[in-house]
Amino acid sequence: MKKRNIFNFFLGMVLVGTIVGCDQKKEADQPIFSCEENANNIYQNSSLNNFEKSKFSRLLNEKFVLYEDLFKKAGEDNNLEWELLAAISFQESQWDPKAKSNMGVRGMMMVTLETAAIVGVKNRLDPEQSINGGSKYIATMIEKNIFGKSSSDQLAISLASYNLGPTNIINIAQGINKEPDEMIWQDFVNVLENLSGEDVNLRDVNGYKRGHQTIDYVHRVEDYYKLMIAYSCKDPIYRSSFL
Numbered sequence: 001m002k003k004r005n006i007f008n009f010f011l012g013m014v015l016v017g018t019i020v021g022c023d024q025k026k027e028a029d030q031p032i033f034s035c036e037e038n039a040n041n042i043y044q045n046s047s048l049n050n051f052e053k054s055k056f057s058r059l060l061n062e063k064f065v066l067y068e069d070l071f072k073k074a075g076e077d078n079n080l081e082w083e084l085l086a087a088i089s090f091q092e093s094q095w096d097p098k099a100k101s102n103m104g105v106r107g108m109m110m111v112t113l114e115t116a117a118i119v120g121v122k123n124r125l126d127p128e129q130s131i132n133g134g135s136k137y138i139a140t141m142i143e144k145n146i147f148g149k150s151s152s153d154q155l156a157i158s159l160a161s162y163n164l165g166p167t168n169i170i171n172i173a174q175g176i177n178k179e180p181d182e183m184i185w186q187d188f189v190n191v192l193e194n195l196s197g198e199d200v201n202l203r204d205v206n207g208y209k210r211g212h213q214t215i216d217y218v219h220r221v222e223d224y225y226k227l228m229i230a231y232s233c234k235d236p237i238y239r240s241s242f243l
Helices: 003-009 035-045 050-078 082-093 113-119 127-144 151-164 166-174 185-192 210-232
Strands: none
Touching: 035 210, 050 082, 050 127, 050 210, 082 127, 082 210, 113 127, 127 151, 151 166, 151 185, 151 210, 166 185, 185 210
8 A cells, every 4th residue: 555545534524625716627526615615614623622723823824834845845755645744743843843842852743862863863953854854754654554454543553653652552452352454543542541651661741641642642633634634725535534
């Protein structure tokens, strides 16, 4: 399966419209949606609250536009949708090249020192290096992932690997009594719901279990991906949700 095909499921029956300002002719049986109509539809149906959606819109105009070309190039270089990469980056750092967590991960894609060494990032605070390195890493997670019954399950599990670490996801999979290609994302959710930080040598935050952090991470990347699709305004296409 080609990587790009993995992303054909993301939006739950959302028709993505045409390029802003253009009235391109479609087949007679295809409805025409303007980008504005499509964006409004996606925003209204987003599970994010109004504050989160408002903040996303503001930072899209203030920050993302500064790095848009870098995301597009990284997507092309790694055969991934740049909208997904931008969504991951927003969830990780809200597109802040100087972002830093209390766990020591840094930069727009919040890579660890270990990951930086693997993907050839010498300066994690450099936007181009961070985007390229993080994109290469998630592409590797997708390429090497053997778990998941459907493409949607595979991507959700790959995103969980990006967040929690591939070794931890492999360990979880070993406790699931299914063949790798029969596992679904919910199988991992069932385990992650009860996973604490000490179970994986990581840290819980104010009672917020590390497993729940990973579940929320995957869900929120999907939310921001949908908003990025609204921004990029792709040609009309049906997509099904991976959750």
